[in-house]
Amino acid sequence: MKRVDVAIVGGGLVGCATAWRLSTAGASVELIEAADINAGASGQNAGSLHFQIERRFLENGDALAEQASSIVALSRIAVEDWRGLETALNADLHVSMAGGLMVAETADHVALLERKATREQREGLKVRTIDGDAARAIAPYLSASVLAANHSADEGHADPRTVTPALAAAARAAGATIRTHSAVHAIGRRAGGGFTIAGNGFSLHADQVLIAAGAWTAALCTLANLHMPLYPVALLMNATERTAPMVPHLVQHVGRRLSLKQTHAGNLLIGGGWPSRLAQLPGGGFDLSRRATMIPDSLSGNLRAAIDVVPAISRLNLIRSWTGVTAISADQLPIVGQVPRMPGLWIAAGGSAFTLGPTFARLVASAMAGGPSEALDIVSPARFEHLNGFMG
Amino acid sequence: MADILDVAIVGGGPAGQAAALHLAGRGLDIAVIDEQPRPGGQILRQPPASFTVPGWLAGRGYARLKHQLARFEALDDIRWLGGCSVLDLAPTMDGLSLLAATPGGISRIRARHVLVATGCQDLAVPLPGWTLPGVMSAGGIQAFVKSQRFIPGERILLAGTHPLQLIVAEQVVRAGGEVAAILFAQPRAGMIATAMRHPLIALRRAPDLAAAASAMATLRRAGVPVRFGAPLHAISGMDRVTGAVTGMGEIACDTVGLCYGFVPQSALPRMAGARMHKAGPAGGWACAHDHWLRSSVVGLSVAGEALGVAGAAAAAAGGAIAGIGIARDLGLFAPEQAERMARPHRHAFDTHRAFAAMLDSIADPTGHLPRPDAETLLCRCEDVSFETICGAIEQGGSANAIKLATRCGMGACQGRNCEPALLRLLGDVGRGDDPGFTARFPARPVAIGDLAESG
Ligand SMILES: Cc1cc2nc3c(=O)[nH]c(=O)nc-3n(C[C@H](O)[C@H](O)[C@H](O)COP(=O)(O)OP(=O)(O)OC[C@H]3O[C@@H](n4cnc5c(N)ncnc54)[C@H](O)[C@@H]3O)c2cc1C
Numbered sequence A: 001m002k003r004v005d006v007a008i009v010g011g012g013l014v015g016c017a018t019a020w021r022l023s024t025a026g027a028s029v030e031l032i033e034a035a036d037i038n039a040g041a042s043g044q045n046a047g048s049l050h051f052q053i054e055r056r057f058l059e060n061g062d063a064l065a066e067q068a069s070s071i072v073a074l075s076r077i078a079v080e081d082w083r084g085l086e087t088a089l090n091a092d093l094h095v096s097m098a099g100g101l102m103v104a105e106t107a108d109h110v111a112l113l114e115r116k117a118t119r120e121q122r123e124g125l126k127v128r129t130i131d132g133d134a135a136r137a138i139a140p141y142l143s144a145s146v147l148a149a150n151h152s153a154d155e156g157h158a159d160p161r162t163v164t165p166a167l168a169a170a171a172r173a174a175g176a177t178i179r180t181h182s183a184v185h186a187i188g189r190r191a192g193g194g195f196t197i198a199g200n201g202f203s204l205h206a207d208q209v210l211i212a213a214g215a216w217t218a219a220l221c222t223l224a225n226l227h228m229p230l231y232p233v234a235l236l237m238n239a240t241e242r243t244a245p246m247v248p249h250l251v252q253h254v255g256r257r258l259s260l261k262q263t264h265a266g267n268l269l270i271g272g273g274w275p276s277r278l279a280q281l282p283g284g285g286f287d288l289s290r291r292a293t294m295i296p297d298s299l300s301g302n303l304r305a306a307i308d309v310v311p312a313i314s315r316l317n318l319i320r321s322w323t324g325v326t327a328i329s330a331d332q333l334p335i336v337g338q339v340p341r342m343p344g345l346w347i348a349a350g351g352s353a354f355t356l357g358p359t360f361a362r363l364v365a366s367a368m369a370g371g372p373s374e375a376l377d378i379v380s381p382a383r384f385e386h387l388n389g390f391m392g
Numbered sequence B: 001m002a003d004i005l006d007v008a009i010v011g012g013g014p015a016g017q018a019a020a021l022h023l024a025g026r027g028l029d030i031a032v033i034d035e036q037p038r039p040g041g042q043i044l045r046q047p048p049a050s051f052t053v054p055g056w057l058a059g060r061g062y063a064r065l066k067h068q069l070a071r072f073e074a075l076d077d078i079r080w081l082g083g084c085s086v087l088d089l090a091p092t093m094d095g096l097s098l099l100a101a102t103p104g105g106i107s108r109i110r111a112r113h114v115l116v117a118t119g120c121q122d123l124a125v126p127l128p129g130w131t132l133p134g135v136m137s138a139g140g141i142q143a144f145v146k147s148q149r150f151i152p153g154e155r156i157l158l159a160g161t162h163p164l165q166l167i168v169a170e171q172v173v174r175a176g177g178e179v180a181a182i183l184f185a186q187p188r189a190g191m192i193a194t195a196m197r198h199p200l201i202a203l204r205r206a207p208d209l210a211a212a213a214s215a216m217a218t219l220r221r222a223g224v225p226v227r228f229g230a231p232l233h234a235i236s237g238m239d240r241v242t243g244a245v246t247g248m249g250e251i252a253c254d255t256v257g258l259c260y261g262f263v264p265q266s267a268l269p270r271m272a273g274a275r276m277h278k279a280g281p282a283g284g285w286a287c288a289h290d291h292w293l294r295s296s297v298v299g300l301s302v303a304g305e306a307l308g309v310a311g312a313a314a315a316a317a318g319g320a321i322a323g324i325g326i327a328r329d330l331g332l333f334a335p336e337q338a339e340r341m342a343r344p345h346r347h348a349f350d351t352h353r354a355f356a357a358m359l360d361s362i363a364d365p366t367g368h369l370p371r372p373d374a375e376t377l378l379c380r381c382e383d384v385s386f387e388t389i390c391g392a393i394e395q396g397g398s399a400n401a402i403k404l405a406t407r408c409g410m411g412a413c414q415g416r417n418c419e420p421a422l423l424r425l426l427g428d429v430g431r432g433d434d435p436g437f438t439a440r441f442p443a444r445p446v447a448i449g450d451l452a453e454s455g
C-alpha cells in the first residue's frame, strides 16, 4: 500500500497551502479532495483580507470580544504572509493591500470602534480611529452618514478564484500528489502509529493526517471517532456588474453586516455575513451536498447596508448572488492544531481562513515537522478536549 | 393583489395563454407575468400598442395562434403583469415565491401553483468574428421584423442548420429587405433522408412543410440563393460585419443571422431546484415532468419550449394540459373529468412533439457548428477566449470549476449563452455527463437600488 508522510483531506485554501508548505519542506504528501480543487468556501468567499477584529466578535458582549481579540496576534502574522505570497508562488493572485476602513454610522457604533481600536493597539495591530470627514478624505465614495472609521493600512483583498489553484499548482510542482473527485470515507488508526485513509478506489498509509475539510470537518472527525465543535453556516455574496475603479479599499461596518470591495475585474463584491438557508436532510440535519438557498431579507438587508455606506452602488446592476458554506466553531475562533488524544491527527478549520489560511498552513506544516507551535496555542483543539473524554 | 395567488403563470406566449384559458372563469386569483409589455410570446411578438404594423403576421400558419391570443386578451379575471421580469423562483412552505422587477419596482409574488412557460432562446454560436456588430441570431432579426417592421441590415446572410432560417428569410424579403444567401451547413440529402424516415409524422404536419416550401418558393422568386452543405467558417470585418467566409467562398454582407437551433429558457426551474435533463441536440436543459407537466418541485409546472423546444402548436397543447392539471390539483376538476378534458390536447401534444423530434434531427447542429479559433470569445460577457477555456478543460474540472477558474458564465447573462458551448466542449472530451452551471439569482440583471427596497 502507498505510504506518505502526510495525508491531507480537503482541497481548499488550507489544505492546498499546507500541502505546498509540507512538500516544499521535503515531506511526501497526498491531498485528497472530494470534488474539484477550490470547490468549497475557498472559491466562494468574499476575498477580504481583514486584519481588524471582525464585527461578529464584537456583537456578543465584551467578554467574548475580549477572548476573540487574541486572534489579532495571528492576524498580524497573516499580514506578512500575504505580503510575501505572490512572490513565493510566483503567481498573480490579485492581492491588493491598499487599506481597509471599518465604518460607524451611529454614536453607539463609534463607541464600539473606539473600544475595538484600543484592544487592537494593545495587541500591536496598527489601527487608527478617524472621523467621518477624514474617512471621506481617504475614501470619497463613502456616504455622509459615516461618522467615524477605523483605518488599517494593511487590509485589502485577493482573488479567491486564483489563490487556491495557485497553491495547488505550487504543491504539485513541489512533489505533492493531488487527488480530486475522491471523497475520504474512512480514517483508521494503525497499530504502532499512523493512519489508514481510504475512499472509493484508493487507500493509503500516512504517518500524519490533516483534516482541512472546511464545513465538512466535523463529519470527517467522526470518521476518527472524535467530536469537533464546528458547524456549517451558509452565507450570501453578491456581485455587481463591472464598473470603473471606484473603491480601492476593503470597506466593512462595525455595527451592520457589510463587507465591500472592488475586484481587479471591476465588479463590486458585497457580503458581510448575511445568512442563507442550508439544505436539510429529511430526518433532520444539514445536507451539505445541496446548494444553500437565499433568504430574501438577507438580500435586501445586505444591499441596503451597501447603499447606505456607498451610495453610488444604488445605480449599479446586480448580476449574481450566490451562497457559500463555511465552518464556525463553538467559540468562533478557528480550530487549528494537533488533537491531543490522537497524536498525528491534525485539524485546521473554522474562522476566516481566507485571510488566515496561509498562516495556518505555514504554522501547521512547521509544527508537523516538529517545529515550534506556540503561535497556534490560542486556536488549538486542546480547548475542546473535554468533549472527547469518551471518544477517540 | 391577493396575499397568495392561486396560480402565477410566467410567460404570455402560446403555452401561458393556453393554460390561462383553461384556468380562467373559475374564481381563481391568477396572474400572467411577462417581461414583454404585451402578450404573444416569441412567435406572436406584438408591436407596441402605440404603433400599428400593416398586415402584421398575415400568414395562414398564425391564424390559430392569433385566435388564441385574442381569446386570452378578452379574459377579464386574469391579471396581466406585462413588463415584469421574474428574477427568482423558490419553493416555500405553501407554494412558491417569485421576485419580479416591475415598472414600479421590485415586487414579491407568492402563489400556490406556478407555471413556467418562458419559451426558448436562440443557441448562441461562437465563431471567429461573432462579436462584431452586425452579427445577430436569426430569431433576433425576426423579432425586429415582427415587432417593428425594421430590417436590421442592408444585406443579410443567414447561416446555420435550422429550417427556421427559411421563414426568417421569407419575412425579411416580404418586408422589402435583401437576403444575400441562406446557408445550411448540412447536406440536403441528409435532411431529406431524415424526413423520409418519418413519413407519417411529416404528413401529419403538412401545413408546416407547406410553409417551408412556400418560403422556398418566395425566396427563389426573389433570387435568394439557398445552399446546402455550405458551412459558415468565420465572419469578417474591422469594426462591423463586411462579409463571411463560407464553404461557398467569401460572401459580402453587412448582417449575419445565425440559426443553429434553440435552447429552453431554463433559469427559473433550475433556480427552484427542479430536476432537469438534457434538451435537444442544440443543447440546454429541459425540465423533467410527469404527465400533467408537473416538475419535481411541488406546485411547479412547466409548459411550452421550457420543456424542450417543439414549436408553437406543441407549446399551446402543453399549456392546456398543464392548465387542466393545475385546476385538477386545486380540486376544480375530478380526476376523470380532467383526463377527459386533456385527451385531445395530449393527442396534439404527442403529434407535435413527434414532429419536433424529427425537426430536431433534421436541424441537428452536431458536427456542423463552426469552429472557434484560439481568440474567439466563448463568454462575451466576461471576455473569456476559447483558448483559455480549453486550458481549463484540460485541468479536468467540472463546468462550475471552469466557471470559477475562468469567469466563463459569471457575467450578466448568467451563462445562458456560453453554457451550451462549454458543455459541448466537455462532451467532446468524454465529460458529457456534467450537470452544468449552478443556477444563480438573478435571472436578469437588476438595479441594486431597486432590490434594496424589496425586503
Ligand atoms: C460566502 C463566504 C464569504 C467568506 N468571506 C471571507 C472573507 O472575505 N475573508 C476570509 O478570510 N474568509 C472568508 N470566508 C471564510 C473562508 O472562505 C473559509 O474560512 C476558507 O475558505 C476555508 O478554507 P478551507 O480550505 O478550510 O475549506 P474549503 O475551501 O471549504 O475546503 C474544504 C474542502 O474539503 C472537501 N471535502 C469535504 N469532504 C471531503 C471528504 N470526505 N473527502 C475529501 N474532501 C472533502 C470539500 O469538497 C472542500 O473542497 C467566507 C466564507 C464564505 C462561505
Ligand SMILES: Cc1cc2nc3c(=O)[nH]c(=O)nc-3n(C[C@H](O)[C@H](O)[C@H](O)COP(=O)(O)OP(=O)(O)OC[C@H]3O[C@@H](n4cnc5c(N)ncnc54)[C@H](O)[C@@H]3O)c2cc1C
Binding pocket: B010, B011, B012, B013, B014, B015, B016, B033, B034, B035, B036, B040, B041, B042, B043, B044, B084, B085, B086, B087, B117, B118, B119, B120, B121, B122, B138, B139, B140, B142, B143, B164, B167, B262, B265, B303, B304, B305, B306, B310, B311, B312, B313, B315, B443
Ligand atoms: C427568436 C425566436 C423566434 C421564433 N420564431 C418562431 C417561428 O417563426 N415559428 C415557430 O413555429 N416558432 C418560432 N420560435 C419558437 C417559438 O418560441 C415557439 O414556437 C413558441 O413561441 C413557444 O411558445 P411558448 O409559450 O413556449 O414561449 P414564448 O412564446 O417564447 O413565450 C415565453 C414568454 O415568456 C417570457 N419570459 C421569459 N422569461 C421570463 C422571465 N424571467 N420573466 C418574465 N417573462 C419571461 C417572454 O418574454 C415570452 O413572452 C421562435 C423562437 C425564438 C426564440
